[in-house]
Amino acid sequence: MSTIKVGVIGLGSISEMHIQGYLKNPDAELIAVTDMNEERAKKKAETLGIKHYYTDYKAMLANKEIDAVSICTWNNTHAEIAIAALEAGKHVLIEKPLCKTVEEAVAIETCAKKYPNQLLQIGYVRRFGTNTQVLKRFIDNGELGEIYYSKASCLRVLGNPGGWFADQERSGGGPLIDIGVHVIDLCWYLMGKPKVKSVSGNTYNKLGNRSNIEYKSFYKAADYDADKNTVEDLANAIIRFENGASLFVDVSFALHAKKEEVRVSLHGDKGGAEIEPALEIYTEKNNIMLSSTPQIDHTTFDFESGFQNEVDHFIACAKGKEETIAPVEDGVEMMKILTGVYESSKQQAEIHFD
Numbered sequence: 580m581s582t583i584k585v586g587v588i589g590l591g592s593i594s595e596m597h598i599q600g601y602l603k604n605p606d607a608e609l610i611a612v613t614d615m616n617e618e619r620a621k622k623k624a625e626t627l628g629i630k631h632y633y634t635d636y637k638a639m640l641a642n643k644e645i646d647a648v649s650i651c652t653w654n655n656t657h658a659e660i661a662i663a664a665l666e667a668g669k670h671v672l673i674e675k676p677l678c679k680t681v682e683e684a685v686a687i688e689t690c691a692k693k694y695p696n697q698l699l700q701i702g703y704v705r706r707f708g709t710n711t712q713v714l715k716r717f718i719d720n721g722e723l724g725e726i727y728y729s730k731a732s733c734l735r736v737l738g739n740p741g742g743w744f745a746d747q748e749r750s751g752g753g754p755l756i757d758i759g760v761h762v763i764d765l766c767w768y769l770m771g772k773p774k775v776k777s778v779s780g781n782t783y784n785k786l787g788n789r790s791n792i793e794y795k796s797f798y799k800a801a802d803y804d805a806d807k808n809t810v811e812d813l814a815n816a817i818i819r820f821e822n823g824a825s826l827f828v829d830v831s832f833a834l835h836a837k838k839e840e841v842r843v844s845l846h847g848d849k850g851g852a853e854i855e856p857a858l859e860i861y862t863e864k865n866n867i868m869l870s871s872t873p874q875i876d877h878t879t880f881d882f883e884s885g886f887q888n889e890v891d892h893f894i895a896c897a898k899g900k901e902e903t904i905a906p907v908e909d910g911v912e913m914m915k916i917l918t919g920v921y922e923s924s925k926q927q928a929e930i931h932f933d
């Protein structure tokens with residue numbers, strides 16, 4: 580069977596993880612790149628010896644040689660590009676968040692359903708971490724029992740990436756939609772994807788982007804610019820599910836606190852687990868509380884292998900060998916949760932879903 584010919588759209592910071600993933604996958608061939616910044620596209624194509632480069636994604640999608648695309652652009656362009664790519668006959672790997680609104684998510688889902696022979700996979704990369712996959716095996720074998728509570732924190736003290744990330748119009752929001760989506764999805768996926776019932780959240784914009792801070796580096800957009808900041812710097816929420824389970828989350832780009840913290844845990848009636856900062860499983864035996872640490876290569880999320888697993892899975896799915904573990908419908912439920920938190924904060928009330 581021939582290789583899957585791939586094009587990458589958007590050549591900023593995260594695209595490199597997709598590009599490296601395709602370059603290392605023997606069933607994939609990276610033949611095109613696109614960025615509206617021509618110099619960036621030209622340089623990437625020349626450095627890596629990629630056959631075609633474009634500044635307009637529509638021109639790339641018209642290239643019949645291309646079977647699949649990665650979308651690594653600003654969040655406000657995700658829906659438009661994903662729909663155009665599906666209509667052009669391509670398989671799609673789309674970065675998180677799926678898009679900015681529930682309406683856009685439903686439009687992408689409707690389009691994806693029109694093309695059942697094409698794949699749309701969401702870049703929920705945390706699902707592909709080995710710590711996640713190992714914990715999922717324990718959960719699937721019933722070792723945690725019924726998971727009724729989970730807790731996700733992703734707190735940056737200084738980490739507003741600036742540029743489009745900090746522009747509500749282009750990003751759809753701040754830390755909630757950018758990093759909250761990862762940890763909420765991680766819990767939701769491991770809880771068995773229960774249907775969301777209601778959301779109660781708060782967002783704050785108290786510290787701004789802290790661009791006054793010196794001698795401390797952090798993740799920045801390719802076109803970093805600290806001048807504009809219209810997104811929240813902290814969000815928290817309690818999310819209730821129809822099966823009675825709940826998820827508590829807090830995330831920030833800026834916070835007066837000692838240091839950055841990522842902490843994610845799940846709690847069931849037979850056992851519990853901490854997945855970040857490192858995988859550990861808790862239970863009891865013979866009236867003794869036990870903690871176990873799986874002996875695996877990465878007990879914490881490893882960026883490189885996580886992205887490689889994500890890309891390998893995408894290519895295997897595109898070849899019909901596997902079925903995606905991050906399908907479009909999961910993006911619709913997630914957009915309900917994320918936009919629900921913003922709406923709840925705005926209304927200062929709990930938001931209920933039917």
Ligand SMILES: NC(=O)c1ccc[n+]([C@@H]2O[C@H](COP(=O)([O-])OP(=O)(O)OC[C@H]3O[C@@H](n4cnc5c(N)ncnc54)[C@H](O)[C@@H]3O)[C@@H](O)[C@H]2O)c1
Pocket residue numbers: 588589590591592593594613614615616619634636650651652653654656674675676702704742743757799800801802
């Ligand atoms: N999975 C992860 O861990 C992870 C991490 C960071 C970012 N992301 C996601 O990846 C996407 C990109 O983030 P980034 O950090 O690489 O941003 P970035 O600003 O570094 O890069 C975005 C690139 O897209 C280009 N672009 C934007 N709109 C375009 C369009 N319509 N056509 C062509 N090019 C366009 C920009 O010129 C820029 O080069 C976002 O959706 C973000 O949420 C995911």
